[in-house]
Amino acid sequence: MERITKVLMTKEGRRFFIRGDEDCHSQFGAVRKEDIAAAKDGTRLPTNTGKEMFLYSPFFRDLYSRIKRGAQIIPLKDIAAIVAETGIGKGSRVVDAGAGTGALACFLAHLAKEVVTYDIRDDFIAIVGENIAFLQLDNITVKNKDIYGGIDEEDVDTITLDVPEPWKALPHAAAALKAGGFLVSYSPSITQTADFTNAVLDNPRFAHIKTFEIIEREWEISGRKVRPVTAAIGHSGFITIARKLQ
Numbered sequence: 468m469e470r471i472t473k474v475l476m477t478k479e480g481r482r483f484f485i486r487g488d489e490d491c492h493s494q495f496g497a498v499r500k501e502d503i504a505a506a507k508d509g510t511r512l513p514t515n516t517g518k519e520m521f522l523y524s525p526f527f528r529d530l531y532s533r534i535k536r537g538a539q540i541i542p543l544k545d546i547a548a549i550v551a552e553t554g555i556g557k558g559s560r561v562v563d564a565g566a567g568t569g570a571l572a573c574f575l576a577h578l579a580k581e582v583v584t585y586d587i588r589d590d591f592i593a594i595v596g597e598n599i600a601f602l603q604l605d606n607i608t609v610k611n612k613d614i615y616g617g618i619d620e621e622d623v624d625t626i627t628l629d630v631p632e633p634w635k636a637l638p639h640a641a642a643a644l645k646a647g648g649f650l651v652s653y654s655p656s657i658t659q660t661a662d663f664t665n666a667v668l669d670n671p672r673f674a675h676i677k678t679f680e681i682i683e684r685e686w687e688i689s690g691r692k693v694r695p696v697t698a699a700i701g702h703s704g705f706i707t708i709a710r711k712l713q
């Protein structure tokens with residue numbers, strides 16, 4: 468994937484991504500590459516049909532919105548909840564599985580000291596590699612490894628699991644985590660969530676902190692027209708937080 472060098476945004480927040488040295492063509496008209504190259508960030512660049520576009524250099528969040536994704540996408544609301552509950556930050560060492568296309572692992576790598584993400588599918592591992600390169604992350608490692616078979620890392624602050632049978636990773640998570648470290652499981656179904664939570668409750672090495680889901684309702688506001696947006700996000704996943712005791 469070619470690097471995104473600039474973004475053009477309309478007053479309505481519509482973004483158009485410029486890759487390398489190219490004109491910007493959209494339903495709002497065209498902006499010439501020479502004008503983009505000569506302009507500073509924050510410059511207003513009208514299209515040839517008169518629509519206003521504003522130029523800026525991409526933020527992580529802009530690039531993240533363009534990574535390659537698989538069918539099951541972990542939404543931002545759930546990533547935010549995982550980060551808030553665990554306090555993942557610049558000193559954190561994180562192990563993640565399964566990587567999928569790396570959406571969660573890459574976002575966590577943007578915040579953490581280092582992330583190691585496991586997956587068992589070569590096709591997904593290849594996509595994660597592309598996404599890491601596209602986001603220019605240098606603190607994330609991808610392993611082709613079954614998390615049910617063990618975790619190589621030690622003294623880990625947080626482990627995130629998004630695998631079909633997360634309870635199978637419990638003994639390995641107990642060995643890998645620091646005392647007090649966080650174990651997060653993210654599952655789309657409540658039966659998986661209950662099986663994992665019951666396994667945590669039965670395991671003397673972990674405390675169960677909470678199981679929850681995040682429901683986001685976006686609102687549309689324009690003058691006196693104020694109402695929830697019609698197409699809201701439906702169900703995504705349940706999050707369980709546990710902490711290692713011993």
Ligand SMILES: C[S@@+](CC[C@H](N)C(=O)[O-])C[C@H]1O[C@@H](n2cnc3c(N)ncnc32)[C@H](O)[C@@H]1O
Nearest residue numbers: 565566567568569570571586587588613614629
């Ligand atoms: C729903 S996807 C994960 C999505 C990912 N968390 C994201 O943010 O995009 C589940 C992934 O788990 C992987 N997986 C399944 N069993 C696994 C195991 N035992 N060890 C490691 N990865 C596994 C699958 O190959 C798949 O890529």
